[in-house]
Amino acid sequence: MMTAVILQNYLMPEPQENVAQQVEGGDGVAPVENTEGEAGEGEIVSGEAAGDSPADESEAETAPVEAPTRIFADEFVTMGSLNPDGSDRYLVTINKRGGAISRVELNVRDTNGRYTYRDLIWEGGYIGCLDPEDTPEGVRIRTVGDGTPAAVAGVTVGDFILSVDDEPITSADDFEDYLENKTKPGSLVKITVNRNGEEKKFEISLTAKPIQVIRPEQGLVDD
Numbered sequence: 709m710m711t712a713v714i715l716q717n718y719l720m721p722e723p724q725e726n727v728a729q730q731v732e733g734g735d736g737v738a739p740v741e742n743t744e745g746e747a748g749e750g751e752i753v754s755g756e757a758a759g760d761s762p763a764d765e766s767e768a769e770t771a772p773v774e775a776p777t778r779i780f781a782d783e784f785v786t787m788g789s790l791n792p793d794g795s796d797r798y799l800v801t802i803n804k805r806g807g808a809i810s811r812v813e814l815n816v817r818d819t820n821g822r823y824t825y826r827d828l829i830w831e832g833g834y835i836g837c838l839d840p841e842d843t844p845e846g847v848r849i850r851t852v853g854d855g856t857p858a859a860v861a862g863v864t865v866g867d868f869i870l871s872v873d874d875e876p877i878t879s880a881d882d883f884e885d886y887l888e889n890k891t892k893p894g895s896l897v898k899i900t901v902n903r904n905g906e907e908k909k910f911e912i913s914l915t916a917k918p919i920q921v922i923r924p925e926q927g928l929v930d931d
Contacts, residue, residue: 783850784839790815790855790918799853799918801837811837812922815855825919833891833914835899840869840880846902847880861910867901874898887914 783804789796790813801810816824827834836856838849846868852859869877873890877883891897893916900909 784810786851786853788815788854790836790853792817792821792855796855799855801839801851801853809922811920813837813853813918813920815918823916823918827917827919830888830917831892832888832917833893833895833897834917835887835897835912835914836863838863838883840883842880843868846870847877847883849901857912857914861899861912862908863899863901863910863912864903867903867908870900870902870907872897872899874900893917 785802785804787800787802788798790799797815799813799815801812802808803810814823814825818824834857836853836858837851838858839851841848841850849858849863849865849867849869852863852865869883871877872883872886875886877886887897891914893914895914897912897914898909899912900907902908
């Protein structure tokens with residue numbers, strides 16, 4: 709008989725809930741020691757239990773960052789020169805927005821220093837291809853090639869054209885029209901510009917316009 713009881717207890721032990729009832733108090737719940745750092749009744753749990761989990765921090769660290777907007781304040785760069793001594797054969801203007809060649813002007817001169825190859829369509833005087841741009845602040849110069857009349861006089865990229873021969877300039881078209889229709893090679897023009905809030909005046913001797921072996925297509929490259 710005793711052997712049968714022993715085998716029963718070994719092979720079919722009492723359920724755990726029955727064992728729990730034998731613990732002190734007999735309520736079926738074993739006492740649990742409240743260790744330091746654990747929240748008791750009515751306390752607010754902080755840290756990971758409150759939702760500040762490492763996963764939340766990881767999401768914050770990997771939040772997408774907007775790429776900086778590139779601003780091409782001076783989108784053209786020039787290489788070479790139109791120096792009268794003819795030491796440079798070309799003046800090349802490159803558009804930095806796409807890395808494309810905007811124009812190539814030939815600097816081939818005769819013994820008198822005049823261009824051997826001139827633009828026969830342009831009848832006005834040549835100050836240089838300044839690529840003027842209409843902006844809310846005024847007509848802004850974007851290009852000044854080395855050796856051009858504008859560069860020799862001291863005009864720089866970023867100047868705003870105010871007037872030519874005391875005639876107000878309100879748009880890039882006004883400036884181009886004035887040079888083409890009211891000047892000739894050899895003309896002396898007076899240009900007033902705004903440079904960093906200060907007015908500056910230049911007297912510029914215009915030349916014939918050198919031929920361009922590569923020129924921008926209107927409305928595609930220059931705009």
